[in-house]
Amino acid sequence: MLIEESYKDVATKDGGSMRIFTWHPTVPNYPKAKFPGVVVFSEIYQVTGPVARFAKQIAGQGYIVAAPSSYHEFTGPEPLAYDGHGTDKGNDWKVAKKLAAYDEDAELSVSLLLDLETCNGRIGATGMCLGGHLAFRCALDKRVSAAVCYFATDIHSQTLGAGKNDDSLARAKDIKGELVMIFGKKDNHVPPEGRDLIRKTLHESGICFSFFEAAWAQHAFIRDEMSKGRYDPGLTKICFEILLELFNRTLRSDLGPRVGGEQEIEDPFPGRNRFNSPDLDTSEDESNWAHLNFDIGQEL
Template sequence: MKVINSITLLIAFTLMATTLIAQDPQTNRLENSPRHHEWIEIKAGDKTLKAFVVYPQVSEKAKAVIVIHENRGLTDWVRSFADQLAEQGYIALAPDMLSDFSEEYSQTSEFPSSDEARNAIYKLENSLVTNYLNESFEYLKKLPAGNGEVAVVGFCWGGSQSFRYATNNPELSEALVFYGTGPKDASEYEKIETPVYGFYGGNDQRVNSTIEASKAAMEQHDNFYDYEIYEGAGHAYMRAGDSEDGSKENIDARNESWKRILKILK
């Protein structure tokens, strides 16, 4: 009986260890974070916006950041990024832009696959995205733990939305655009009052081919636009560089970008 129990325990410990090894670093970060995480619901007209919020462990009121996800929806990596922001002293709110998408799907996690979530993202109307971002902004502005300052950061599809949101909200403190394109309509840039910071991978010609047009439009209207291109890094290098399996170029670009993020937000 003792031999059987020992074997059972050995198998259990082996399975537990295998599970921990297989778990991705984002899941590990979220599960082991000492910071307060919560899911909230915000009324947005006839819709209900679901969002993930992380609070920093600080003694003073903190600046807040809206985190706009990639084209696969609100993934664990995006939530992990929000946790990393909070670790640096910022309140982070990541809205799920697929909230109330349909009667069948009310949030990203309900989609059968990331491909189907991506297909749904590109069906969203800009007006709905703006409404969700406005509601996120107002929530953070009124948050007792916040100091009233709200920035926005977005990745890929979310990077483009971060740039576009700067045309809709002059009260943003900063807009950080990760490998996202600027508005196609040059007249939209006239509405921008917020400083815009771009982050781009050198091996991302699809996005990088639009930088000069954005730069020219921003300069035409005397808008602040500062960007960095991280040579050797690819599209989505922040996510790819967040893994030990990432290339040296992506990891280096991710680390350098974090230094720049913190310098900008301060």
């Protein structure tokens, strides 16, 4: 699908302005076509080339995308460099910015999309690294129907924003939409116990969510530039399909309000265990498998 790129500078409560980059799908001869909206939150480097390409991919699937410049209190909308200096600045500003200011950015971005005549009124959110956490917080907004959070940092440690004492996990019950959390098992920014805490809290909060952990993925594995050897194109494609499945189902379809509690899953073999049932002869199965020999070699 064709897309048009633009931006809008919106006023913020601190008296400044924030630039929101937008990518809008277009269908020739259909000027009044309506599309869902998606807010894309960037990593600590603001809207870089990889973030913009990610946003364009989403827009090309028929979504109006808005990407805010997260550090507008400290600098212009230009991206930071993927180097030591840029990393230091991004990390410093991440914990210098007030939590309420992050939430204001999300609110303004959602409102910008909803104010468009071409928006169908349904909003999703996504982002990576810092942006994954911001997408999680954006989902606290009841106007957001779905969010996909890529390797979201600082949720488990509650260290986002000034004072390093965020309430993202504590407010998880406020999330009304559906969540997808994506991590790599080799992610040293969000350790196993941190991922376990997030998953446990979401379960206990009654959130509708999916949780994916890729066996060999490291932090920032979807970034196709300056990723220090961590970029995995195949896995990135799979994760993008997960994103599209969620957004297509929740933002394109009009499902109406959610009703009822948990779905009761019927057991197809009540009272029977596949390999321990007295009524089931497994000798043939065992003989069929006995000749197989699996050799996966050594771990490299």
